[in-house]
Amino acid sequence: MPVRxxxxxxxxxxxxxxxxxxxxxxxxxxxxxxxxxxxxxxDCAIATAHPEATAAGCKVLRNGGNAFDAAIAVxxxxxxxxxxxxxxGGGGFYLLHxxxxxxxxxxxxxxxxxxxxxxxxxxxxxxKAVPQRSREGPLAAAIPGIPAAIKHLSKYYAKLPVAFxxxxxxxxxxxxxxxxxxxxxxxxxxxxxxxxxxxxxxxFFNQGEPYKVGEILRQPELxxxxxxxxxxxxxxxxxxxxxxxxxxxxxxxxxxxxxDLQNYEVKEREAVNIDFSGAKIIxxxxxxxxxxxxxxxxxxxxxxxYYNHDNIARSHLMVEAMRRGYNDRARFMGDPxxxxxxxxxxxxxxxxxxRGQSISxxxxxxxxxxxxxxxxxxxxxxxxxxxxxxxDGNRVAATLSINGPFGSGMVAGNTGIxxxxxxxxxxxxxxxxxxxxxxxxxxxxxxxGKRPLSSMSPTFVESEKGVLAIGTPGGSRIISMVMLxxxxxxxxxxxxxxxxxxxxxxxxxxxxDRVQVEPNGFDEAWIFELRRxxxxxxxxxxxxGNMQAVHCDxxxxxxxxxxxxxxxxxxxx
Numbered sequence: 001m002p003v004r005x006x007x008x009x010x011x012x013x014x015x016x017x018x019x020x021x022x023x024x025x026x027x028x029x030x031x032x033x034x035x036x037x038x039x040x041x042x043d044c045a046i047a048t049a050h051p052e053a054t055a056a057g058c059k060v061l062r063n064g065g066n067a068f069d070a071a072i073a074v075x076x077x078x079x080x081x082x083x084x085x086x087x088x089g090g091g092g093f094y095l096l097h098x099x100x101x102x103x104x105x106x107x108x109x110x111x112x113x114x115x116x117x118x119x120x121x122x123x124x125x126x127x128k129a130v131p132q133r134s135r136e137g138p139l140a141a142a143i144p145g146i147p148a149a150i151k152h153l154s155k156y157y158a159k160l161p162v163a164f165x166x167x168x169x170x171x172x173x174x175x176x177x178x179x180x181x182x183x184x185x186x187x188x189x190x191x192x193x194x195x196x197x198x199x200x201x202x203x204f205f206n207q208g209e210p211y212k213v214g215e216i217l218r219q220p221e222l223x224x225x226x227x228x229x230x231x232x233x234x235x236x237x238x239x240x241x242x243x244x245x246x247x248x249x250x251x252x253x254x255x256x257x258x259x260d261l262q263n264y265e266v267k268e269r270e271a272v273n274i275d276f277s278g279a280k281i282i283x284x285x286x287x288x289x290x291x292x293x294x295x296x297x298x299x300x301x302x303x304x305x306y307y308n309h310d311n312i313a314r315s316h317l318m319v320e321a322m323r324r325g326y327n328d329r330a331r332f333m334g335d336p337x338x339x340x341x342x343x344x345x346x347x348x349x350x351x352x353x354x355r356g357q358s359i360s361x362x363x364x365x366x367x368x369x370x371x372x373x374x375x376x377x378x379x380x381x382x383x384x385x386x387x388x389x390x391x392d393g394n395r396v397a398a399t400l401s402i403n404g405p406f407g408s409g410m411v412a413g414n415t416g417i418x419x420x421x422x423x424x425x426x427x428x429x430x431x432x433x434x435x436x437x438x439x440x441x442x443x444x445x446x447x448x449g450k451r452p453l454s455s456m457s458p459t460f461v462e463s464e465k466g467v468l469a470i471g472t473p474g475g476s477r478i479i480s481m482v483m484l485x486x487x488x489x490x491x492x493x494x495x496x497x498x499x500x501x502x503x504x505x506x507x508x509x510x511x512x513d514r515v516q517v518e519p520n521g522f523d524e525a526w527i528f529e530l531r532r533x534x535x536x537x538x539x540x541x542x543x544x545g546n547m548q549a550v551h552c553d554x555x556x557x558x559x560x561x562x563x564x565x566x567x568x569x570x571x572x573x
Contacts, residue, residue, distance in 0.1 A: 056168035076169030084186035092400030109149035111142035138254025173223035222416030248413035279463035290457025299352030334443030364534035383473030397458035425452035
C-alpha cells in the first residue's frame with residue numbers, strides 16, 4: 001500500500017477501512033458456510049497454471065459465483081503465486097461466452113503506452129536500439145490493464161461482491177504460499193534484474209537469497225493493496241494506489257503521469273470467428289495478432305484439404321501456412337485504434353487461396369521471397385492462461401502477462417505491485433535485436449496511448465465433439481501452439497481431448513527462416529523429411545508453453561480439466 005503519513009486523518013481513514021473490511025468478511029464467512037452446504041458436491045471446471053489459483057476460482061464457484069467471478073478470483077490469485085508471469089501491474093485478454101444471451105465478448109485489457117513516449121526513446125545517439133531500456137526499470141512499463149479488467153468483469157458479468165472474489169488472493173498474499181520449482185526457475189533466469197531493484201529483491205528473495213522450493217513467500221504490501229481494491233476498485237487508477245505508483249515511477253526515472261492512469265479503459269471488442277473443418281473457432285481480435293494469423297492459416301489449410309494428407313505433408317503445409325500468416329502479422333498488424341490493418345482481406349478465403357497458391361508440397365518456401373519488413377519487435381514468454389466453464393454454460397478463456405520473467409523487475413513503491421515490461425512489445429527500432437526474433441513494422445511503432453501488438457490468443461472451439469476453451473503462454477509461439485492443438489482436437493480420427501495440451505509442438509514465424517521444434521517430440525524420420533523439403537529444422541533445448549484447457553461434451557453436462565504436463569498440474573478442488 002502507499003506510504004501513509006502519521007496524521008490523525010490518515011489514521012482514522014485506516015481504522016475505518018479496517019472496520020469495514022472486518023464487517024464484510026464476517027458476512028462473507030457466514031455466506032461461505034451456507035453456500036458450501038449447497039455446492040460442496042459440485043466439480044469445478046477450471047484449468048489454471050497453479051493449484052492455488054484453481055482453488056481460488058473453485059471457492060467462488062462453490063459459493064454462488066459464476067465463471068466471471070471465478071475469473072476475477074483466479075486473476076488475482078495468479079498475481080500472487082505467479083509474479084513472474086502476470087499480475088496487477090500487467091495486462092491481458094479475456095474471451096467470454098455469456099450463456100444467458102448466447103454471445104461472445106472479448107475484453108481487451110492490454111497495457112497502453114504512457115503519453116510521454118516517443119519512437120526514439122529506446123535508441124542511442126547512433127539510432128540503434130538499446131534493448132535494456134525497454135526491458136528493465138521504469139521506462140519499460142506500460143500502463144497496466146488487469147485492475148480495470150477486474151472492475152469491468154465485476155460490474156457487468158459477475159454475481160458476487162468483488163471483495164469476496166478477491167478474498168482468496170488477499171489471504172494468499174498475507175499468509176503466503178509454498179514456492180514451487182517454476183518460481184525458482186524463473187528467478188534464476190532474471191536474478192540479476194531483480195537484484196537491481198531493492199523493493200523487488202526484498203519481496204522476491206528470502207533475506208537476500210533466492211527462495212528454495214517449499215519455503216513460504218509472503219507479500220503483505222500486495223495483500224494491503226488488494227484489500228484497498230476490494231473496498232474501492234477505482235483506487236488503482238484514481239486513488240492512493242495510483243498516487244504511490246506514479247510517484248515511484250517518476251522518482252525512478254520513468255514517464256508515467258496520473259492522467260495516464262485516469263485515462264486507462266478496457267475495451268470490449270468483437271471476437272474473431274473462423275469456420276474450419278465444420279467447427280467454429282472464436283478467438284482474439286487486434287491488438288492480438290492471434291485471430292488474424294489463425295484465420296489465414298486455417299483458411300489456407302482448408303483450401304489444401306489438410307486432413308486428407310499424411311503426417312509429413314500436414315506438418316509441411318502447417319509450416320508454410322504459418323510462414324505466410326506471420327509474414328502478414330509483421331506487415332500489417334497493430335493496435336486497431338492507430339493502424340488500419342486490412343482485417344476483412346486477411347480473413348477472407350479468397351486472400352488465403354491467393355497466399356496458398358505459392359505453396360508446393362515438395363519444397364519449402366524461402367521466407368526472403370515473401371514481402372519484406374524491417375523493424376524488429378519482442379514479445380515475452382512469461383505469461384499465463386486459464387480456462388473456466390461454469391454450470392450455466394458461461395465460459396472464460398483468459399491469457400495474462402507482464403511480458404518477461406518478473407516483468408520490468410521494478411515494484412511500484414509500497415504497493416507490492418510488480419510492473420510489466422510490455423513497452424518492449426512495440427517495434428522499438430529498425431534492425432533492433434530481440435529475444436523471440438519477431439519482425440514488425442510501423443503499425444506496431446511506439447505512440448502515446450497505443451497498445452502493443454500481442455500474440456495472446458484465448459480461444460473457444462465449438463464442434464460436434466463439444467466445446468473447448470483453450471490458451472497458453474509462450475510468447476511468439478502462442479498462436480502456433482493453439483493452432484496445433486485445435487488441429488489435433490478437430491482431427492476426424494477420434495482423438496482423446498487430453499492430447500491437445502500434451503502434443504509435441506513446432507513453430508515457424510516467417511523470420512528467422514527456421515522450423516523451431518520442441519526436444520524429444522518428433523522422431524528422426526519426421527525431421528529428415530522436413531529437412532529434405534528444404535526446411536531449416538532446429539530442435540530447441542527446452543519445451544514451450546503451459547497450456548490450460550477445459551473440454552465439455554456436446555451437451556455441456558460433462559467437462560474435463562486439461563492441464564499441460566509441462567507445467568504444474570492444476571488441481572480440481
